[in-house]
Amino acid sequence: MDGSRPPADVPIDDRRRRQIIVGVLTAMLLAALDQTIVAPAMTTIGETLGHAEYLPWVVSAYLVTATAVTPLYGKLADVYGRHPVIIAAVSIFMAASVVCALAPNLPVLIAGRALQGLGGGGLMALAQTVIGDIVPPKQRGNYAAYISGMWAVSGVAGPIVGGAFAEHLHWSLIFWVNIPLGLAALFVMNAPLRDLPFRPKSHRLDVAGAGLVVAATSLAMLALSIGRTSGDWSSPAVLGLAAAAAVGAVLFAVRLWTFAEPLIPLGVLKDPVVAFGVATVFFGVLGHLGLSTLVPIYFETIAGFRPDIAALGLVGLAIGTVLGAMTAARFLVKARRYKAPAMAGLSLAIVMLAALAATLDLRSFWLSEALLCVYGFGVGTMFPTTTVSVQNAVGRHDLGAATALLAFMRSLGSAAGVAILGAAVLGAGLGPEEGGAAARGVAIDPANFRIAFFIAIGTTAVALACLVAMPRRPLRDTLDPVSVES
Secondary structure: OOOOOOOOOOOHHHHHHHHHHHHHHHHHHHHHHHHOOOHHHHHHHHHOOOOHOOOOHHHHHHHHHHHHHHHHHHHHHHOOOOHHHHHHHHHHHHHHHHHHHHHOOHHHHHHHHHHHHHHHHOOOOOHHHHHHHHOOOHHHHHHHHHHHHHHHHHHHHHHHHHHHHHOOOOOHHHHHHHHHHHHHHHHHHHHHHHHHOOOOOOOOHHHHHHHHHHHHHHHHHHHHHHHHHHHOOHHHHHHHHHHHHHHHHHHHHHHHHHOOOOOHHHHHOHHHHHHHHHHHEEEEEHHHHHHHHHHHHHHHHHOOHHHHHHHOOHHHHHHHHHHHHHHHHHHHHHHOOHHHHHHHHHHHHHHHHHHHHHOOHOOHHHHHHHHHHHHHHHHHHHHHHHHHHHHHHHHHHHHHHHHHHHHHHHHHHHHHHHHHHHHHHHHOOOOOOOOOHHHHHHOOOOOHHHHHHHHHHHHHHHHHHHHHHOOOOOOOOOOOOOOOOO
């Protein structure tokens, strides 16, 4: 390692800690903004570049690669240190943004988006890992509130900025905007990240295991994407990809038990806090993200609102989610029974889902918006609680792998939720990112939305059960010492 690195047991001072926090939050903003700024420009991109039948892959290509590489980033950060890995992730994301902005046709844009996912897949997990390095678990609730605020900014600004760029300027600006943000993140965090305490150890990177998890995840995501956009879940392509993904998952599981130093340490997987924590996130986001793609479709096709009004249906859900996360984050700092807000929140979310299912026929925008806001508040309490609990359960040498596993399951649950709930409602295979359903003359049975809410009730109930089963351990108020080579 760099000989200028400080000794491993020298703490980070407050000034450098603030610089690092600002830098990693800016890096997180890159990834968060990317999830909201692209969708409003999809129609314009299709009209400009052609090949509109491939338009859903502008979203899917990013999701496939970003999800697949997330566990790998966590392990690389544990082996080589946070600084080189997060700098590489931001750099890849920026380079891919240039490819996307300059794309002369849709296939090149899709390839650029896949490359962008290779960088974006590490930004969320690595940023939270770095925060875990420099902030004791007991104090991380304060910073979880900042993260929630960043998500609020991206959730509100992304659709507005993306729509404005596409309609009044040029769609490529939704990718060019990543360059100044990325440069700002690199400038702020590069120097202080070098000072993060880290002592290298001799490791054997599990290349075969990394290949298996990337392959299995990519195949599973492709199966979900093709099934969702085609509507034919029994097609040879979907079934073949799903079978291949299952084989890859089994081989990866075997690799975990047989390799001396697997990609995800067995000690992390066996810890009940980690196991139940990641399960809580998976099932919680399955309903949450699935519904977020369907709400505008309900308001447009069933309630009969204009597309611009229908798009506002997500505002209440987004605001509620952020407020719930911020509330639970404060409890992490002050309360001993820090799981209580999240358990109450998920219980409240189940009640709100039942209320939404019962009031669908009223077709009231403001009633649905209020119920969605309270539902979002309930689910939002889950995110800081699970993140801090999982990080608190592992040592610093496994912090990257554990945090990446949490981010990986969140992405996988999001994709599964969009596919499962989308199939329940849309059936015929219109992907939510393909534009206004009403404009395309798609007839949707209102009862299908009720089915989707019932599915979300079931997955949220499973998330609540996992959270209840997750052991509650006292949050440490000090940082772990940097691991040394044995």
